[in-house]
Amino acid sequence: MSGAGRGLLVVGDVVTDVVARHAEPLAPDTDTAARIAVLPGGAGANVACWAAHRGAPGVRLLARVGADSADWHRAALVAAGVEPVLRVDAEQPTAVVIALVDAAAERTLVTDSGAAFRLGPADWDEALLDGVGHLHLSGYLFFCDPGRELAAVAAGAARARGLPVSVDPASAGFLRGLGVPRFLGLVADADLLLPNAAEAALLSGADEPAAAAAELSRRGATVVVTLGAAGALAADRGRITARVPAAAATAVDTTGAGDAFTGGLLAARLAGADLPAALAAGCRAGAEAVAVVGGRPGRPS
Numbered sequence: 001m002s003g004a005g006r007g008l009l010v011v012g013d014v015v016t017d018v019v020a021r022h023a024e025p026l027a028p029d030t031d032t033a034a035r036i037a038v039l040p041g042g043a044g045a046n047v048a049c050w051a052a053h054r055g056a057p058g059v060r061l062l063a064r065v066g067a068d069s070a071d072w073h074r075a076a077l078v079a080a081g082v083e084p085v086l087r088v089d090a091e092q093p094t095a096v097v098i099a100l101v102d103a104a105a106e107r108t109l110v111t112d113s114g115a116a117f118r119l120g121p122a123d124w125d126e127a128l129l130d131g132v133g134h135l136h137l138s139g140y141l142f143f144c145d146p147g148r149e150l151a152a153v154a155a156g157a158a159r160a161r162g163l164p165v166s167v168d169p170a171s172a173g174f175l176r177g178l179g180v181p182r183f184l185g186l187v188a189d190a191d192l193l194l195p196n197a198a199e200a201a202l203l204s205g206a207d208e209p210a211a212a213a214a215e216l217s218r219r220g221a222t223v224v225v226t227l228g229a230a231g232a233l234a235a236d237r238g239r240i241t242a243r244v245p246a247a248a249a250t251a252v253d254t255t256g257a258g259d260a261f262t263g264g265l266l267a268a269r270l271a272g273a274d275l276p277a278a279l280a281a282g283c284r285a286g287a288e289a290v291a292v293v294g295g296r297p298g299r300p301s
Helices: 043-053 070-079 114-118 139-143 145-160 172-178 180-186 197-204 209-217 257-270 275-290
Strands: 007-011 015-021 035-041 059-066 083-089 095-101 107-112 132-138 165-168 222-226 232-236 239-244
Touching: 007 043, 007 145, 007 257, 035 043, 035 070, 043 059, 043 070, 043 132, 043 139, 043 257, 043 275, 059 070, 059 114, 070 083, 083 114, 095 114, 114 139, 114 145, 132 139, 132 145, 132 257, 139 145, 139 165, 139 172, 145 165, 145 180, 165 257, 172 180, 172 197, 180 197, 197 209, 197 222, 209 222, 209 232, 209 239, 222 257, 222 275, 232 275, 239 275, 257 275
Parallel strands: 007 059, 007 132, 015 095, 059 083, 132 165
Antiparallel strands: 015 035, 095 107, 222 232, 232 239
């Protein structure tokens, strides 16, 4: 099958998350009590799982993992309704992220990218786009040479089939390291850009989210900015086109909330929702995500 379908292809990362929830501030030079869980995660994988959870058909994930945990991650993705296309790296272990989650449910991430930063064009197969209606690229692809090459190949193949492409910038810290002009050049042909407020401010130079979204959208893409407890907004061609409030939630862990938003939004768009309705669907998925531990659907607090 070579034409567009209704499925979703996500190209990105699979990560082993170590989530440590600590009620007290971290104490230097001694112990801090925490509840710790080891869970499957990764921005790309999380988006795929939330999209499947929210009803998107034919969700497929291309990622690279280490032989150390490939079977575990593959089983978790299948159980979530995602078709895993995992390239197993014989030299590097699966990426690991330590998420330190404070009493306000806000998280700080410490990242070892491992095999994720070795995902590259040799891992691509044109058939991955068969039956697909949308390509989503995790921003972490753009922070290493093989990933940037793969992103260009995948996006070019999607455009050749007339498929829309979305990008989540992923990390303000990594964006600073790469450089804003370089990142914006790499994603210049994206149809949809999905930064959070901090990433939008960094990429646009405007601190206020609406101004940041409007500025970024002048480059050609529709821009959706997530605002946490304030909901989300969208801009197109330099003007704000939609705003939605956040859905009510009791937060225990904000890890993966942005991924859940993206998965919910993409599932809604693939089902034919207009942008305001898709923003609302994304906010509902984000609210569900902050009420569970880790970045995937379905794990109670």
